[in-house]
Amino acid sequence: MYQSNIYEYLEGLQEEKLLICKDDKEAVQIRDIAVLLGFDTFVLPDLRVSVGEDLRAYDEEIHLLFIQLASFYKSTKKKILVSPLRTLLIPFPKAELFETRTIEFGDTLNMQELKDTLYQWGYHFTDIAASHGEVSFRGDIIDIYPIDADKPYRISLFDEEVETIQYYDEGTQKRSNDELESLTFTPAFLALNKTQHEALKSRTERSNYDTFVKDIDSLGLWHLDDLGESALTLFDGVLASALDDELKEVYELGTPLVPRESFLLPAIPEGHKYCDLEAVDPNKLLQSHKDKKITIIAKNESIVRGSELESFQNIAFVYQEGIVNLLGADRLILSLNKPVKRKKVKKATLVLDELKPGDYVVHENYGVGIFKGIEKRDVLGATSEFVVMHYQNEDALLIPVSNLEVVDRYVAEGGVLPILDKLGKASFKKLKEKVKEKLFAIASQIINLSAQRHLKKGIKLKIDMEEHAIFMAEAGFVHTEDQERAINDMLDDMSSGRMMDRLLSADVGFGKTEVAMNGMFVAVKNGYQAMMIAPTTLLSSQHYKSLKERFSGHDIKVAKLDRFSTTKEKNATLKGLQEGTIDVVVGTHALLKAKFKNLALVIIDEEHKFGVKQKEALKEISIDVHLLSMSATPIPRSLNLAMSEVKSFSEILTPPTERQGVRTFVKSYDDKVIKEAILREMRRGGQIFYVFNSIAGIEEKKKQLLEILPKLRIAVLHSKISAKETEDEMMLFGDGEYDVLLSTSIVESGIHMPHANTMIVDGADNFGIADLHQLRGRVGRGVKEGYCYFMVTDKERLTENAKRRLLALESHSDLGSGAVLAFHDLEIRGGGNIIGEAQSGHIKQIGYSLYLRMLEDAIKELSGQDKEVAQNIDMKLSINAYLNEELIEEDRLRLELYRRLSLCETTGEVYEIEAEIADRFGKLDVITRQFIDVIVMKVLAREKGISKVSSYGENVFIEFIDEAKERVVLKSPSKDDDDIIATAMGYLK
Known part of the structure; x- marks a missing residue:
């Protein structure tokens, strides 16, 4: 499409118009011109959805469609609407369905009427409003996140009068200081009244279209009836460019709403006054x-x-x-503008650790038990809350909520179920001692290796800035900020005269290889060699292809060495490396025996996938050169901090500009759906991952697929097939020899399969949310949009919770949303990878969280970082102190706050959480405030080396860790809670 034609056409245009174009890209080009010519311009998203398809997977685009249409209808200026062709298949809601409502400071609200309006307008009622279209009512606080708002709003009420309106941060849930005069909210779906809402609800529930849940979110737009109309009848349409193929396809898809003849549209005339530059x-x-x-x-x-x-x-x-x-x-x-860069994915700072009754947890002194919930108990005439854990023989352990730091979720590789420990037996203590010895060995290895590297002088490389800028510009894409930062940090290391030891963590396809290639380029330009080693032939040949392409035209000689190299090739490569005629080599462990003339940089991809012997050899090779290790699993923050003395870290959290999200659909299992999903992908020349998690039934599943589509070329993979055969089959799949890769959930994590953009997960209800998000990340890697179908065997038997989690995956299809959905689980896994001891049986016995915490302590202790031995302080004051459920109703929110408070190390942190509670839930009552005081005293006691603070009657007792110190007895004016607190606090402060 030529911008010159559009410019000339719009230059002479006076009336409002709908301009139809091919896709998002064209829409942006038209928008830029229309804005320049002074049009009020509104651009609709490119909604490539088939009639009757589940719209929940298109949440973001539907929101954008509504926001743009509403603004277009409201605008009174000279205006223009730009729409990609496929979007026109959707019924356009009538202008009156986009009304808004304003709430002002000082208004008196009718709460029931407000709740009804929000419900009919499509808002979701939740505990925490953290996504667009959510609202939360908590006592005298209302949180609302309209779909067109950059930030959510918090309204504080005095009775029913609006006292303050402020923005808050959806990540931390804290409000900003500035007060607003008013807020205007739009519908999350459409501004329906009660009658319209009930009629639409009933039509969607009776719908013939097949979706996991038949509701307005999934099907509302397909059943608008008299509330919607075809966009083509609304406007005098003009076609922005010749769209023969697209038009034909849409014409074929003609819906009852859009008669075929409507698509015979006039095209924009060719211009003669301007040309594109x-x-x-x-x-x-x-x-x-x-x-x-x-x-x-x-x-x-x-x-x-x-x-x-x-x-x-x-x-x-x-x-x-x-x-x-x-x-x-x-x-x-x-x-002079550059193309717009992608925004960084926000990591959820508030990870809601959904600890549910029945989950396994680990107590650091008593071992693995089952979490049963929170209970109130009266002890010595005062009420407190306790976390209840069950051990072998149903023995119960009560843990005061002020001491929750001693409990962690139990997570082990591959969802292993633990054996419950027995209360009162010293076996867990012995086990911990054994693990500690093992961890000291690992930690000292990590530290010694690092010390050896630090003692050696690094190879100092010079960087020619101009030459390097040209190399960066040749990448063929705009580097994300994270990529640039990782490249610059690496180059600083390599030119510093110190020995680089950097770990780069980034999701697959986020550009780790590009960072590595910048390092190789610098090494070679300084007259040195670089090597890159990967755990599989498949991965190494993918890297080889990228390196050949990226270095062509720079006189850099690249070679590869793996099991597909012939003996002749192998010998030639080994000779070239030794003589220095080869600059860059990539390969598998076959490279470990190579001798180099002058090696300066070693890059290890997915190090945790190498065997023990290979790891030892890698350490030998990389001892006196610069080292970059790359990993596709996130690294736990705690380990990151402990190891920062030892290694430096880079993280890439921003997806590449051209990469799209993955459309996710949850469906009841049906052959028709499977057939349509496979054909839809094959029509666009792509391939399919089919995940079926049972080795026993996988051949039967292959037969079923061939009954549906007899010509399908299917490769079968699972853990019982040898590594060599797995790799060969993956290579063939990568070369397009198969249509479908039918496998258990071992779908290789580090690989890049740009042609496989559809995934079907059979029996999705048997996977955890983190696993499903991980699996989904395998598709939609190239420029094509990915599709993921989670098939559920019997949706009637699913728990509400399982339904909710699957629907969350449908609506959070954006890249990196895993941060919000599943960061906790992934983070824990990533930790095992660094240590390289992920297979250790000890993790199964004590769980990852405790294992990582102990490793962190060991590293800190051995590397001489100041390590306070975290002391558990026994707080036994007979006062009423807990987070009151009248203030914070939801158990899971209270539990999360208890946990965060118990982990506070300074009084400042405690007061910060106190302010957050007041902010999110309203003014603190006496019982909640007293609990905050208990936590403050606990922090002060730790600083003073106190082991126990207790009270009986009017006496307050203070005992010390150092047993030689005498216990202190204080006298309180009375037995009242506030006097006891004042007495203890007075001494501690």
């Missing part, structure tokens, strides 16, 4: 066309200053986003 050197263009009228487009003044343009009389500057480069007989339009 490639603006490489703005100054040269300005020089050649200095007599014309010149318009320069830039986002802001600093971009203009930075580009050092020559100044001419006839230049007009337009400050806006967008890129338009055109040349006409008497004018030149030039843009």
Whole structure:
């Protein structure tokens, strides 16, 4: 599509128009021109959805569609609506369904009426409003997150009067200080009244379309009836570009709503006044066309200053986003803007550890038990809350909520079920001692290795900035900020004269290899060699392809060495490495025996997948060169901090600009759905992962698939098939020899299969949410959008909780949403990878969390970091102190706050959480405030070396860790809670 044609057409346009284009990309080009010409411009998302499809998977686009339509209808200026073709298949809701409502400071609210309106307008009622379209009512606090708002709003009430309106952060749930005069909220779906809402609800429940849940979220738009109309009847449509193939496809899909003849649209005429430009050197263009009228487009003044343009009389500057480069007989339009970069994925700071009754937990002194819930108990005339854990023989252990730091979730590799420990037996203590010895050995190994590297002088590499900038520019894409930071940190290490030891963690496809290649480039340009080693032939040949491509034209000799290299090739490569005629080599463990002439950089991909002997050899090779280790699993923050003395870390959290999310559908198992999903992928020339988690039934499943589609080429993989055969089959699949890869959940994590963009998970209800998110991450890696189908055997038998989790996956299809959904589980797994002891039986016995915590302590202790021995302080004051459920109703929210409070190390942290509680749930009552006091005293006691603070009657007792110190007895004015607290606090402060 030519911007010049669009510019010329719009230049003469007076009335409002719907402009139809091919896709998002074209829509943006049209938008940039329309904005430049002064149109109020609204762009609809590219909604490639088939009629009757589950719309929950298209949540974000539907929200955007509604926001843009609402703004378009409201605008009174000269306006234009830009829509990709496929979006027009969706019924457009009528303008009156986009009304809004405003709440002002001082308003009196009718709570029932407000709740009804929000419900009919499509809001979801939750404990915590953290996503668009959610609302939460908690006593005198209302949180609401409208779909068009950048930040959610918190309304505080005095009775039913609005006392304050503020923004809050959805991640931390803390409100900002600025108070707002009012807030206006839009519908989360449409502004339906009670009658319309009931009618639509009933139509969707009776729908013939097949979705996991038949409700308004999934099917509402397909059943609008008289509330919607075809976009093509609403506007005098114009086609922005010749779309023959697309048009034909949409024409075939013609819906009852959009008669086929509506698609016979006029096209935009070809223009003659302007031509499109490639603006490489703005100054040269300005020089050649200095007599014309010149318009320069830039986002802001600093971009203009930075580009050092020559100044001419006839230049007009337009400050806006967008890129338009055109040349006409008497004018030149030039843009200095760069394409917009992707936003970084936000990590959830508030991980709701959904600890549910029945979950396994580990107590650091008593071992593995089952979490039963929170209970109130009266002890010595005062009420407190306790966490109840059951051990062997149903023995119960009560843990005061002020001491929750001693409990962790039990997680082990592959969801292993633990054996419950027995209360009162010393076996767990012995086990911990054994694990501790083992961990000291691992920790000292990590530290010694690091010390050896630190003692040696590093190979100091010089960086030619100009040459390197050219190499970066040749990547063929815009580097994300994270990538740039990782590259710069690595180059700083390599040029510092110290020995680099850096770990790079990033999801597959987020650009780790690009970072590595920048390091290799610098090493080779300094006259050295670089090697990259991967655990599998498949991975090494993928890297080899990338390296060959990226280094072509730089006179860098690249070779590979793996089991597919012939003896002749192997010998030639080994000789070339020894003589220095080969600059860069990539391969599997076959490389471990190679001798190099002058090696400066070793890159290890997925180190945790190598065997013990291979790891030893890797340590030998990399002892006196720069080392970059790469991993696709996130690294736990705690371990990250402990090891920061030893290794340096880089993380890439931003997906590449062109990468799209994965559409996720939850469906009841049905052959028709399977057939349609497979054919849909094959129609666009792609391949399918089919995950079926039973080795026993996998051949039978292959037969079933061949009954549905007899010509399907299916490869079968599972853990009983040898590593060599697995790899060969994966290579064939990668080369397009198969349509479907039918496997258990071993779908290899480090690999990049750009053609496999559909995944079907059979029996999805048997997987954890983290596993499903991990699996889903295998598709949608290239420029094509991924599709993921979670098939559920019998949806009637699913618990409400399981349903909720599956639906959460449908609506959170955005990249990196795993951070919100499953960071906890992934984080724990990533920890095992670094230590390389993930297979250790000890983890099964004590769980990952405790294992990591002990490892962290061992590293700190051995590397001489100041390590306070965390002392559990026994707080036994007979006062009423707990988080009151009248203030915080939900058990899981109270549990999470108890846990965070018990982990506080300074009084500042405690007071910060106190402020957060007041902020999220309202003013603290006496019992809750007293619990905060108990935690403050616990922190102060730890600082003073106190082991126990207790009271009986009017006496307060203080005991010390150092048993030589005498216990202190204090006298309180009375037995009242506030006097006891004041007496103890007075002494501790």
